[in-house]
Amino acid sequence: MEPRLLKVKKTEADSFSVNRFVYNGNFPGLWHYHSEYELTLIVKSSGTRFVGDHIDRYNENDLIFIGKNLAHTWKSDNPGENSNVCCEALVIHFREDFLGNGFFTVPELQTVEKFLRVSARGFKISGKTQAEVIALMYEIVHKTGINKLITLLEILSLLADSQDLTLLSSDGYGQYINENENDRLNKVHAYIMNNFKSQIRLTDAADIAHMSPTAFSRYFKQRMQKSFSQFVIELKIGYACKLLMQHQFSILQICYECGFQNVSNFNKLFKKFTEISPKQFQLKHKSLRHQASLYQA
Template sequence: MDPLLLKVKKTETDSFSVNYFKYSGSFPGLWHYHSEYELTLIVKSSGTRFVGDHIDRYNENDLIFIGKNLAHTWKSDSSKEKNQSSEALVIHFKKDFLGKSFFATPELYAIEQFLQLSQRGIKIMGKTQTAVIDQMYHIQTLSGVDKLIKLLQILSLLADSKELTLLSSEGYNVSINENTNDRLNKVHAYIRNNFKSSIRLIDAADIANMSPTAFSRYFKQRMQKPFSQFVNELKVGYACKLLMLHKFSIQQICFECGFHNVSNFNKQFKSFTELSPKQFQLKHRSMYFQASQYQLQENNLADKDPT
C-alpha cells in the first residue's frame, strides 16, 4: 500500500503549527506523508517507528525530524493498556513559510543543509535532544514574533549539532542536493538513472571528467562512502520501497533493482538493513493492515494528527 498524502492543518493566524496530541490507548499509526517538515517528540508511548525504509523501536522522549514528503508513522505496542494514553508534541512547517528564498540566505546556510539531510529522517540525541525538548515545551507558551524566533532557535540548534543519526536509506527518497557542485550532480543523475542496470565506476569517472582512481578518491571524500557502497545503498533503498508495496515477488524486485541473482540481493539487502527481504516485508505487513483500515476511514481523520 502506498502512504497517504495528508494535509496538515494550522490556524489562519499562524504560519506554522505547534500541537500537543493525546490519544486514549495507541497512536493512530497511519502510514502517511505531507509537504511540511515535521519535528516530533514522543511524550508518552513506546512501540515501533517507521521512517521511509527505516524501522526501529521508540520510547518516551524519542525526538525525530522528518523531511517533507517522507513517509512515516509511529505504531504503539499492541500490549499497551487501553486506559494508558499516547502523547506527542509536534511542530509542522513548510519550507517557504517565511518566503521562498528565506532559507537560501547566507546566514541560514547551515539550516538549509540540515533540511536537505532531513529527507532521510533524522534522530536527535544527546545534549541536543535535551536542549531541543526544553525549547519545544517552551514554544507552546509563546505567540507572535517570540514563537517564530523560538522555532528558528530550534532549527539553529539542530543545524549545528553533531548528535544526529540519519534514518532512511539514500535510495528510498531519491533526490539531488542542489547545493552540491555540478560535477557531483551529474554523477548522481547518472547513478539514479541507471542503477537498475549495470553501473561502472569507469563510466561515472568519465562523466566527472576524472581518472577512475582520482574519481574514486574524490567520491569517497565527498560522499563519505565508497562508490560501490553508494550504488548498492540506492538499490537496496529502492528494493525496500517495492517490498513495502506488497505487489511484487522478491525475485521480481531483485532484478528490478539491478541485482543479477537472488543470493547476492539477499546478501546486500541484509548488510544494509540487518534483515532479509522477507523479514523486512513481514515486519511492515502489520503496519499496512492497520493503514488500510484507516484509509477506509480517511474522512473521519481530517482533524487528527496521524502520528
Template sequence: MSLLLEEIPIKNEHSFRSKIDVLPHIEVPWHHHPEFELIYIEKSRGTLVVGDCIDNFKDGDLIFIGPNTPHVMKNDESYYRKENDLRAIAWVVHFKEDSFGKEFFLLPEMYRIKKFLTKSFQGVRIEGSSKYKIIQLLKTLHSSEFAQRILVLLQILQVLALSDDLEYLASDNFVETFQHRNNQKLYQIYEYVSKNFQQKIELDEAAKIANMSKTAFCRFFKSKTNKTFSEFLNEMRINYAKKLLAEGRLTVAQIAYECGFNSPSYFNKTFKSATGKSPLQLRGKSLESFQS
C-alpha cells in the same frame, strides 16, 4: 487501507503550527504529510513506526520526522480500556520547508540546518542535553507571539543541527526505496508488514494485498526494493530485535518469538548474517554497539 495524506491546518496569522494535545489516547493512522514534525511526548506510551523502524515511545520522548515519511503512533492497549484514567499529552510543531520563504533554508547561514532537515526523512529521536534544551524552547514557543515564534523555532533547529544526541530511526535502505518512488502498492505492502511482522506472514497474503499473483508480486517487489520480500521482512524483524536487545529485558529466545521468527536458532543465524554479531553479544548494549 491506503497511506493517508494528513492535512495540517494552520491559522492565517501563523506560518507554522504549534499545539498541545491532551487526549484519552493517541491513535495516529498510517499517514504522511508535507510538513516537518517535532513531537514531545510529555506523557504517553505505545508503539511508533517511522519508515522501517518499529519502536516504542514513552514519557519524555522527543522525535523529529521529515516530510512525507510514513509513520504510525498507537498507544498501549491499556489506554483503550473503559474507565481508565490514562491521558496522552503531546507537544507538536508542524512547519513546511517554505514556511519562511521558498529559499530561506538555502541561505549560507542555514547550511547546517538544511543538512539536518534533509536527513530527517529517516525520523530522529533526540536524547541527552539536546532534548532538555529543546523541551525548554518548546515551552517558550508555545507562549510566544508574532516574530518571537519564528526566532524560537530557529533556535530549536539550530540545537538539532549541532547536536550529537541524535538517533536516526529508519534505515538508509528505506530512504533510498521510498523517498523517490511514490508507489501506493508498495506503501500498502509496507503497512501490512509493519502491522503483522510479529506473526507468520505468508507470501500469498502479501501478494493479495498488492492484488497480484505470487510470481508477479515477487517480480514487482524485487524491482522496487532491490531485495526479495523475505529479505525485507527479515530486515524489519531484525531492526525491531535490535531495540529489544538494547533494552535487555527479554531473553534472546523471547526476542526471537516477539519479532516473528519461528525458532531462536533461525533468529540467531539471520541476526548474525545481518549484523556480523550474535544477539547474545549485543543484548543489553547501547544501540551504538550495533554499528561498531
C-alpha cells in the same frame, strides 16, 4: 509501502503549527507523508518507528526530525487490557516557504538550509541537543507572535549546528507516489502491522495488493530498498528487543511470541541484525539499567 498524502492543518493566524496529539490506546499508525517539515517529540508511548526504509524502536522522549515528503509512522505497542494507557506526542510542522520564498538561502542561514536539505532522510536527535530542543518545544507551546517564531528559529539553529544527529533512512530511498494505489497498499501495510507476530506470508500481502507474488516482491523492494522478508524480520526483531528489555519472558517464549519457528533461527536472525545474541542483548540491557540506577542514586 505506498504512503498516504496528508494535509497538515494550521490556523490562519499562524505561519506554522504546533500541536499536542493525545490518543487513547495507540497512535493511528498511518503510513503517510506531507510537504511540511516535521519535528516530533514522543511524550508518552513506546513501539516501533518507521521513517522511509528505517525501522527502529522508540520510547518516551524520542525526538525525530522528518524531511518534507518522507514517509513515516509510529506503531504503538499494544496496551493490552489497560484502557487507561494513552499515547501523546508534541509536533511542529512548517513549510519550506513559511517565511517567504528563499528565506533559508540567505548567508546567515546557510547551515540551516543544509540541515533541511539532508533531512530528506530523517534525523534522530540525541544527547545534549535532544535535551535543549525538548525544553524549547515545551516552551513554544505557550508562546505567540514573534516570540513563537524566534523559538522555532532557535530550534532550527541548534539542530543545524548539532553533532547529535543520526540519519535514519538510507541514501537510496525514494518514494514513487501513486494516489490511485493508496487504499490497497495501506491495506497491505495494515496487514503487515497486524500480523507480523505470526507466520506472515508474501503471497497473502500480494493478494491484498492484487498483484502476483513476483510483481509484488519487485514492487516492494523498489520502494522500500529492502525485501519484503527483511522488512518483516526487522519488525519481529524490534518487537523481540522490547520483550527482552522487559526481562519478563524466557528467550524461548519471546522466540515464539515474535513468530519465529525455532530458537536456532531466532538466534541466527537476531544476531544478523543486532550483531549480538538475544541473551547478550538482554544481559547488556540489564547491565545498562543497573548502571543507570546507580547513577540516579
